[in-house]
Amino acid sequence: MKKPIDYAQYANLSPFELKDNLIKLAQSHTDRIMLNAGRGNPNFLATWPRQAFFQLGLFAIEESEMSYSYLNEGVGGFPIRTGLTGRFEAFIRRNYNTPGVSFLGKAFSYIRDQLGLDENAFLQEMVEGILGCNYPVPDRMLHFSEEVIKSYVLQQMGAQGLKTDELDLFATEGGTAAMTYVFNSMKENGLINKGDKIAIGAPIFTPYLEIPSLNDYQLVEVLINADPQLEWQYPESELRKLEDPSIKAFFLVNPSNPPSVKIDDKSLQLIADIVKKRPDLIILTDDVYGTFADNFQSLFAICPKNTILVYSFSKYFGATGWRLGVIGLAHDNVIDKSISALPSKTKQILNKRYSSIVTEPDKLKFIDRLVADSRAVALNHTAGLSTPQQVQMVLFALCEMMDADQSYKSTLKNLIRRRDAALYQRLGSSKKRDINSVEYYTLIDLETICHELYGDDFAKWILTNKNPTELLFRIADEAGVVLLPGKGFAVQHPSARASLANLNEYQYAAIGSSLRKLAEEYYAEYTSKHKKK
Incomplete structure (x- = not known):
């Protein structure tokens, strides 16, 4: 029995x-047969950008072998920059009918003709990046990778009103790493302290409920409850809780997890109105499912100065194993202003914390503090997402941006x-x-x-x-x-x-x-x- x-x-x-x-x-x-509908790992994935990744890798290996072609021990070197673009275009023409190669040719054209980037420098970054032969430099995100992902993020988050030069991105090991980094750096920089109140849009991905109560943080959670009778939108009475000046931050997932409902226009506007009354309120919006929505608009588009954006490529592209995510922050943001307004004693402690990586630590932006904190500051020089991961992220983004018919x-x-x-x-x-x-x-x-x-x-x-x-x-x-x-x-x-x-x-x-x-x-x-x- x-x-x-x-x-x-x-x-x-x-x-x-x-x-x-x-x-x-x-x-x-x-x-x-077990039917596991528990964890949300998709059984679909984007094939074209993966085909392109492997074809680009083959081209990059050919380029690497040119540097030590007199050796026969399988030794390669850094790609030769002179003539790189010409050899790449010849590679495209020679292999155009091979899956993934035509995609690379179109992506190269899109970079030049639609994004207005230097295609030669972009190609160099991609070839060296896919080989993984250099540390990530800049450590926050490779230069052209960041420019491409900025365009993608602004498009997908409904934030076309912002310019790419108005925000910074930090490439992370998926959305979960982004969450961890944000919580940690907010604590380290005195933005949240033991006993502080934070609002959490519920229902929500469970770590947002579990992390604040850990001994590391000991925060007081105030739930902003969505109502199933309102098709899982937040009632006005719940959002009005954010007017409480003791609430330091508002964390939410949009579209929500698990109801899978995006915030409607009425609620977005109400939050924007509340932020006008609470210009000090910090918002973290996790928008991993936004790419699935019709006409999606993130709070990052509505309240860019107050919002930290977390986005992951894992679900939409079927790339949970790749661990690809970004943290986005506008240049003009309340987080940096809040740090500059901290008590002088706290700022002295922070200046000492970051003094080994910059000569003027008090001017270090929060997004760069995130990078440093992700490697316990002392290892800041080895921070950054692996360069092959960044290349795949770029190819995913380009695939979606070039898909005119959606x-x-x-x-x-x-x-x-x-x-x-x-x-x-x-x-x-x-x-x-x-x-x-x-x-x-x-x-x-x-x-x-x-x-x-x-x-x-x-x-x-x-x-x-x-x-x-x-x-x-x-x-x-x-x-x-x-x-x-x-x-x-x-x-x-x-x-x-x-x-x-x-x-x-x-x-x-x-x-x-x-x-x-x-x-x-x-x-x-x-x-x-x-x-x-």
Whole structure:
């Protein structure tokens, strides 16, 4: 007889740690396939920029071998700059029909004709970068890589009103590294201190809830709760909490995780109005899912002086293993102003901290402090994202910017929406599509689904008699389906998060059928008990 599971032991686990226990249970049956809709690792990826990456690598190796062609021990050198562009163009013509090569030729043209960059210097940076034969210089981000990604970020974040020379980027090891660096540098530079209040837009990616409570920070969290009855928008009363002058910063994910809904225009404007009253408010917006949205506009576009932008290439390009992200900050920002206004004693401590890397540490910008802090300051000279990673990031960005018909984006959006429809159709729900939803994830609301299927009394019985964690373990054990608890993302109602990115359409239909079967079994239990009464 199977030993009953003590669900209380999992009460404090992060959803991503609970996931491992659910996977173990789902895999315990060898006669079926596990359907893991937990972690949001996409099962799609962009092929053209990857083809281009490997072809560029082959060209770069040829160039490297020219430097020591008299040797036969597999020794190469730095590419010879003289005539590099001519040899590259010959390589393109010679191999034009090879997958990835024509993309490189078009990208080279786009750099010159649309972005107005020096194509010769750009090519040199890309060739040396893909070889990884130099330290990243500048350490914050390679020069032309930053210029390309600036154009991409402004386009994708709906911030075309800003100029590329009005912001700086720091290339990081994905969005998670960006989060870690921002939290750490805000603490080190006296922007947040023990006991300070920070606002968090909920529901949200769990680390934003977990990091502030760590002993490293000990911050007081004020949740700004989105309302499912308002299609997961923030009510005005919740956003008005930001008017509290004791709140130092507002952290949010937009589009949200897990509701996968972008902030609507009304709420964006309200936040902008609040910032006018609170010009000292620091905003961190994590916009990794913004690329999936129609007509997306980031808070970075609305309140650039107050906003730290975090963006990752991981989800849209299927590049979680590449670890590619950026932190963006406008030249004119309140963060630098806040540091300059710190008490003189604090500034003296900070000046000592950064005195080994600049002669005037009090003038060091926050984004450069981020770079230094990412390597404990003393290793600032070896900071920076690896150069091959930066090259792949550039090729991803160029792929999207050159896609005039938005065919890649349309394909991904249709793919995800079909999966969403398949799940809910089999579940028996009449879920309606929200124009602000990107549907990368879906929140399966326990009360709403039970009400739709069997009425209000059954929904109330479920909430009273069944532990939501128990439901997750049961669906994992009986059907091999792995979902994450909404509670861990600060969802106020019992729910489960399913990623719509990492399985195929028929598998989401199977998840819907499994959930419907579980609901039917609970309804049979409910009717049986009520008949006895």
